[in-house]
Amino acid sequence: MTDKVSGQIIPDEEKRLERQLCFAVYATAHAFNRAYKPILDRVGLTYPQYLVMLVLWEKGCLPVKTIGEQLDLDSGTLSPLLKRLEQAGLIGRARDPKDERQVIVSLTEKGAGMQCQVSTIMSAIGEATGCDMDEVASLRDRLQRLRANLTAE
Amino acid sequence: MTDKVSGQIIPDEEKRLERQLCFAVYATAHAFNRAYKPILDRVGLTYPQYLVMLVLWEKGCLPVKTIGEQLDLDSGTLSPLLKRLEQAGLIGRARDPKDERQVIVSLTEKGAGMQCQVSTIMSAIGEATGCDMDEVASLRDRLQRLRANLTAE
DNA sequence: CACGATTTAATCGCGTACAACATATTTTTG
């Protein structure tokens, strides 16, 4: 099972590392979720809902498809999530007159106004990553590359 | 909102970076899930179930609590998951006679035998990270540090 | 020894994730 005395690669060690990387990514995603939860609870958003709002705050109105591409989510996840955001009065949904297949998601006043509110509270925890900007940027790049490799199979 | 002309940090840029890091971690976790899914489907495991099996293959018998600590999961998640693994005949569960509060999870023959099977198939995709060992190790360390910072608040 | 506090799992409810399927609306093509 182990490639004992080769001068090249040690498969078992590689497996161990990959396992640790799986765990690290998995657990870090959960850690983000938990770190943000107490803050998001105050405004009644879940973490995935917050990510959708981040996209909308940055880009404005968007079709469901595009939001899905940004967050790597499909309609099976987004449809009920967006329905809840709509019921909370944060977004509006309307068929695009140019293409009735598409549903354009837009911010309501309440939804747009929430940006400042959340942003203020969030900056408290913004430093919680404990990394300086260069480190964050580098980590982001590594993850994006890793993700691209995984997606490309 | 923006610290306009300070010689120090630019908060908006920092926010953008943090947002990108959220997304990167979130999307990379999903990417792992998806990359492993076609392989795990063949043996009837989900990705979280696979992570539990990895822990058991490495450590042998463990109480539920310890598995939860390894994977950062609580009993609300693990109980039904372990029940499914038990129904699939991969693990056994028994109260610890020394401490009836604890449930010791153990591998069945079938569960232990699955390691080779999965390991063989998995090594095909093992290289999919596209990183060499040093890079994987470094990424793992950064993520662990990030996670520790997030968890510490 | 007793009784309250702590520890460990299980259960329940809500909200994701995602495959598979259903529906409606373009777009493509014969």
Add this chain to the structure above:
DNA sequence: CAAAAATATGTTGTACGCGATTAAATCGTG
């Protein structure tokens, strides 16, 4: 132009994640 293929969204079923609650076993202190 009509039938077929492609596109965009929604629905359903299964399986996480996790907070809150419950129940049982153990521990600590008087």
